Amino acid sequence: EDKVVQSPLSLVVHEGDTVTLNCSYEVTNFRSLLWYKQEKKAPTFLFMLTSSGIEKKSGRLSSILDKKELFSILNITATQTGDSAVYLCAVDRNNDMRFGAGTRLTVKP
């Protein structure tokens, strides 16, 4: 059965800390892996990764995909209170998306 597993489920850090969020997957027909940020309402897109070893960067956020070991990590450096959110990992299985349960990140001042 296809599955996407995120860890940890929740994380509390202080401003300025660096965090690493994990996503492992076992799916058929893998096409890409995506990261979303969900604050109070709808998720917003962060990254899409299709090839192994490619690191995507956007400011303080970066992500790596390892297609051999079937995992991805999302790094956030110099965290800010505005980074507090649920971070969702999703795998695109050829039009059929599977999401993990998410990691709830809380950044304290």
Added chain:
Amino acid sequence: NAGVTQTPKFQVLKTGQSMTLQCAQDMNHEYMSWYRQDPGMGLRLIHYSVGAGITDQGEVPNGYNVSRSTTEDFPLRLLSAAPSQTSVYFCASSLYSGNREQYFGPGTRLTVT
């Protein structure tokens, strides 16, 4: 552009009632989808469409129907509501099926009593 819009924002149904959740996008996106989000379970795909006239089932399709008669609209119908369908429902769209930068609507919170 309004992006992805959903109506209603909140709805309470009694068991056995039917209703339609509306979703529309004005970005000329080919791909549209419906998800439900339950506590601790992330998002689960209900149905999706890769273009007008084409729909397919996702992970949890039972109890729901969809149609896609136009590019803009993708309504989700609950045939006979059950308490297990209490959830937050999100509609999303992307430019085409290979582009997964999905734009999500604001969600509909549905309670079935």
